[in-house]
Amino acid sequence: MYGATVAVxxxxxxxxxxxxxxxxxxxxxxxxxxxxxxxxxxxxxxxKICQDNGAKLASIRDLLENKVIEDIVRTGTRYNEAxxxxxxxxxxxxxxxxxxxxxVYSNWLFxxxxxxxxxxxxxxxxxWSNTLCYRKLQFVCKRAEVLPVQNNSKTKLIIMIxxxxxxxxxxxxxxxxxxxxxxxxxxxxxxxEKKISRHFIDVVTNSASVAPQKSTIEEAYEExxxxxxxxxxxxxxxEDHQPRRKRVHSTQNGKERMxxxxxxx
Numbered sequence: 001m002y003g004a005t006v007a008v009x010x011x012x013x014x015x016x017x018x019x020x021x022x023x024x025x026x027x028x029x030x031x032x033x034x035x036x037x038x039x040x041x042x043x044x045x046x047x048k049i050c051q052d053n054g055a056k057l058a059s060i061r062d063l064l065e066n067k068v069i070e071d072i073v074r075t076g077t078r079y080n081e082a083x084x085x086x087x088x089x090x091x092x093x094x095x096x097x098x099x100x101x102x103x104v105y106s107n108w109l110f111x112x113x114x115x116x117x118x119x120x121x122x123x124x125x126x127x128w129s130n131t132l133c134y135r136k137l138q139f140v141c142k143r144a145e146v147l148p149v150q151n152n153s154k155t156k157l158i159i160m161i162x163x164x165x166x167x168x169x170x171x172x173x174x175x176x177x178x179x180x181x182x183x184x185x186x187x188x189x190x191x192x193e194k195k196i197s198r199h200f201i202d203v204v205t206n207s208a209s210v211a212p213q214k215s216t217i218e219e220a221y222e223e224x225x226x227x228x229x230x231x232x233x234x235x236x237x238x239e240d241h242q243p244r245r246k247r248v249h250s251t252q253n254g255k256e257r258m259x260x261x262x263x264x265x
Contacts, residue, residue, distance in 0.1 A: 016064045018071075021145055028145060029068045034058060035141050036076035043119040046083050046139035047098060055143030057085030059097040062105050069140055070126035076138075083139035086120035086128070088113075095120065095130075099142070 018029045026033035037049060047057045060066045073082045085098040095113070096103065108114075109127040117131035122140070 016068055018068055026143075027068070027072055029065065031145050033143050033145050034069060034072055036072050036082060037139055037141065038076075040136040040138055041083075042136060043083055043087065043133040046137070047085065050139070050141035050143075053141060053143070055141040056099045057083055058140040058142035059085050059099050059101040060105060060107075061101060063107075066105070066107055066122075066126050069122060073122055073138075073140060074124070078138070081121050081123045081137060083137050084120055084122050084128070085142070087133070088118040088130070090118075 016029060018027045020026070021028040021033040023033070026035045033055075035053075035055075037046070039049070041049065043057075050056050058069055060069060069084065074080050086095050087098065088095050094103070107126060107128050109123065109129050113130040115130060117129075117133070119133035119135075120128050120130050121137055123129050
């Protein structure tokens, strides 16, 4: 907790009282959190580190906020100086805050910038001094107060429980999909098998109904051929027997005549 007195228009004013933010590495003042980083960085590199921590180089809106930053710089830096978020960006001719805060307060060492430096630092006494941006200084970051970070152990426990369960659910859904797909394919195969079986039965039935007809026709044809052949054979036999009958008849007639002649004599 910081506490001091500061003069405003030759009047002694109590220095603002600060507390810790939810993240205890940061100092809380009027819903804003401030922190001095111990590393020495160029102006742009310093602001990049602030951004990585959800902040920007600090802007200052009034005397009391300037006093807060002066106090944390005095107690947290080696040389009692640090970058703040004020910079001259060409082609602009005036300095602006990186977080776009309005320029409603200033505390220049000589009441105005006194050299060619485009970046601003806060120095002992809370004064501002513009200097070269490629100097390496410590720096002050500023951000809005954030909610406390959840306990990592609880988060890990939740992840350890939910992740396997999620994997199991996904696997079950995938297996169900495969089973449903396989069941559908089997059902389709069975339907095709039934169609093929019915077609085969129809073919066999039609073949069975045609086969007797074919056999009957063939038998009738064969019978006709046999009758025709038998007729031809009978005719040939008849023709073969006619000359013999004639000869036998002639012989018998001759014998009768001879018998008559003998009898008569």
